Amino acid sequence: MNKTILTLSVAILLVSCNSKTEKTNDMTEKKDQTEKPASKVDSTPKVTGVGGIFFYSENLEETQKWYEENLGIEMNDWGSSSFDSRDMDNPEQINSLQWKPFKKGDEYFSPSKKEFMINYQVQNIEGLVKKLKENGVTILDSLETYDYGKFIHILDKEGNKIELWEPI
Template sequence: MENSQNEPDNTTPKVTGVGGIFFFMENPAETKDWYAKNLGLEINDWGSASFESRNIDKPDQIESTQWCPFKKDDPYFSPSKKEFMVNYRVQNIEGLLEKLKANGVTVLDDIETYEYGKFVHIMDTEGNKIELWEPVY
């Protein structure tokens, strides 16, 4: 029998939340300083602010959402011409990538693995680059 969406051992390939919001700014350092000074954002060693929350289905699991301005026209957003990129937290990134390829979605790279998770980039139908991230918990 298939697991429901709320069961902790569910491995359905899907998005589970927003992992980050990245956007262009003319002067990212000045922008980060402004947000720190005026809104209290704490900028971490990677140049972003991290917002932590708990997974409602796994209360012991802490998740984070990253907020980070990039220098206008940073190549990390390529080939998108948009001024933002959203990072989505996912589960079963390999299964999701298979599904996306089967659906004809443009996949920009192979899954890369780091100590904090797996990443892959895709394009949506409007030319927005999307970063998919399966975190390590």
């Protein structure tokens, strides 16, 4: 089933790329005028995408089985599913959105009392943390670095726990 999703994704990507190539060939002069200079890299501390969607489940195994059987979402060794995509501004860069149900009552969402948590992919996480502190945002832990990125957790104004992630 995962191969079907991958094949469909590749087909969509190829059609999209072909469409963009045709438009680009027709508008070469405009393209040259609108491209960002390679030396100018945006390092503004900000969210650049959604990195994960996490939610509680009353019966984790049944929920995972339901999503796999009905929607073709296969679980990896971590009990989540990865949805990969390409960065439009940097096509060599592969982005990954993690989708994961958690057993209801798991403490990973604490201190939030909500049934969900969103992970946002960010750039310049150190700069963003500095900005958040200056703005009085509740920072729940310290910046942690792993093989797959840097993480920190915050609370929004309504008490929703948010996970910030900068890929390495």
